């Protein structure tokens with residue numbers, strides 16, 4: 001059996017903070033742990049009111065002590081939520097970077113025989129090692145999380161690039177196809193057209209010959225001959241024939257003319273080396289694009305154009321800029337719920353050429369406005385839209401050091417504005433550092 | 441002559457505890473009720489000059505029993521024995537005409553003393 | 562409830578013991594936070610492990626756990642809604658608004674108080690000696706059924722409400738099947 005003196009010494013030397021207070025918070029016991037780490041000798045603590053001695057923590061301590069008093073139950077506090085109840089010096093002054101000791105606390109009720117709480121025992125445990133370990137772990141974890149995020153972002157960018165590549169490839173092959181078809185059609189339509197023109201001349205001479213024959217017959221005064229000629233003419237519907245034939249030929253010539261101009265547009269549009277930079281007339285670009293998609297537009301919108309006279313040429317990849325125009329024009333037509341208008345404005349604005357394409361369709365919902373340039377964002381039915389049109393356009397304009405922006409009010413339509421620098425740095429042309437560039 | 445008393449509590453353990461706590465020298469005939477309705481029937485049939493009444497019971501709770509007894513001017517001496525010991529419950533019970541309020545778990549000594557105070561012993 | 566688990570008589574006794582405990586707990590809590598509190602009548606249930614896990618996986622609530630060890634051992638779990646705890650914080654003498662670690666502290670404090678209050682009556686009436694371990698926050702995602710070593714447990718459910726502040730919490734006192742024997746023995750002693 002140990003005697004009281006020994007027990008007291010034991011408590012004094014306990015490797016945890018031990019403090020006993022009465023129910024009115026008066027300090028009755030203050031062991032070495034407390035006095036050494038707080039530099040507060042027992043004489044300075046004993047008999048004092050705990051709450052008054054530590055005013056900063058008094059509210060917290062009172063709450064804890066009172067709950068133990070009323071509920072007669074141990075109360076706990078952790079370093080995680082409340083690291084430094086008492087300003088104990090760190091237990092690792094040399095190796096650690098902690099200034100203050102992290103602490104866990106328990107307050108235990110000491111009851112008398114009647115079951116009432118007569119004292120409260122405050123035990124403080126040093127949790128610095130656990131805390132620094134756990135904090136380091138937490139830091140490592142958040143670092144890991146950050147890296148993970150960065151990785152995900154990288155993957156997203158990669159995906160974006162990949163999609164643009166795909167789209168570029170698609171466009172390139174469409175361009176090649178178009179060029180091939182155009183080339184094949186070009187020759188036959190060429191001789192059809194020139195033959196037609198010859199035919200037109202022949203036809204004129206033929207009509208003149210028939211007319212001349214008719215007048216000779218009527219001058220011969222031979223009733224028999226006149227009647228035979230008239231009968232023949234009636235039988236073959238000669239009058240109508242003579243009238244219709246030139247019209248047929250004119251119409252056919254018009255038709256071949258249209259075919260030829262479409263072929264020309266196709267060839268322009270799908271200029272085989274599509275990434276070629278050259279001084280470009282944006283108005284020609286818009287016009288040839290409009291011709292290509294005429295079919296998609298004509299039942300959807302009436303196109304109004306307003307081009308600034310003597311627009312300067314813009315140094316750009318014309319085929320790709322045409323593609324931007326096409327994407328925007330097609331979107332406008334596809335958005336149109338009923339016949340509407342598309343307004344195209346081309347003008348200079350400061351150091352930029354500005355192309356704005358405005359439609360009178362339903363407009364774009366506010367919450368979609370900042371997403372439409374994202375790859376795969378589409379409001380169209382599955383299969384109807386890839387959601388790549390605008391994202392590709394965005395990256396093309398970006399590459400030209402230009403800007404593309406959108407403004408829209410629901411119910412009133414949308415307006416896309418493209419700004420291209422008028423004085424493009426020509427040195428930037430061999431910017432073939434990215435693989436996307438190479439394919440385009 | 442034995443006094444008719446009724447112990448109304450839905451818990452068998454509780455009824456047993458009250459029975460055990462009754463002073464052995466007190467001559468009584470005991471009726472047990474397991475809900476408020478049975479308690480009222482016991483009172484109306486003269487089986488409860490003293491009624492030990494729990495508050496939380498099915499069918500009719502202790503408060504309803506007290507209200508009923510008050511409305512019908514029944515003279516039973518009601519001693520509430522309750523697990524709900526918050527001051528609000530005590531105040532309400534007193535207002536409803538209970539003679540005493542005893543806390544669960546029941547202390548036999550306190551019951552004896554209460555019966556003496558009420559002149560029943 | 563199957564008699565193999567706990568008999569009807571034992572259940573009645575346990576119910577009464579719990580009712581009395583909650584009465585005492587409510588009284589103590591009301592004195593501590595100086596407001597009227599309401600504790601529901603505890604409901605005693607037998608629960609399978611998958612049911613139990615289901616119970617805990619409500620995304621809107623925060624969980625804390627506290628073990629008790631000794632002659633009777635088990636765990637107490639408190640479930641509190643994630644939302645408005647400003648009212649209870651004020652009652653508990655915290656400065657509001659709470660920062661995150663204070664929210665955690667409040668949660669742990671409440672758990673400790675509720676556990677202490679609710680278990681105190683049970684333990685003292687049944688004459689058990691137990692020790693409460695420190696409460697810890699519980700992440701329901703970290704509990705998986707494969708890790709549980711039991712199939713059936715006894716759950717005692719209590720709702721804790723402060724009528725004035727819209728605050729409410731649920732408390733589950735959980736005993737594994739093998740901890741039931743001491744409980745049944747002590748209940749039988751009470752019933753004799």
Ligand SMILES: Nc1ncnc2c1ncn2[C@@H]1O[C@H](COP(=O)(O)OP(=O)(O)OP(=O)(O)O)[C@@H](O)[C@H]1O
Pocket residue numbers: 327331332335359361362363364372373377378379380384385386387388389390391413414
């Ligand atoms: N002029 C416009 N009016 C209304 N909404 C538009 C307009 N232009 C674009 N949008 C919206 O922006 C979305 C994205 O357009 P984007 O061109 O990137 O893809 P898409 O047209 O859906 O698909 P794809 O270009 O492959 O056909 C469209 O789905 C549409 O919701």
Ligand SMILES: [Mg+2]
Pocket residue numbers: 327330331385389390
């Ligand atoms: Mg599109």
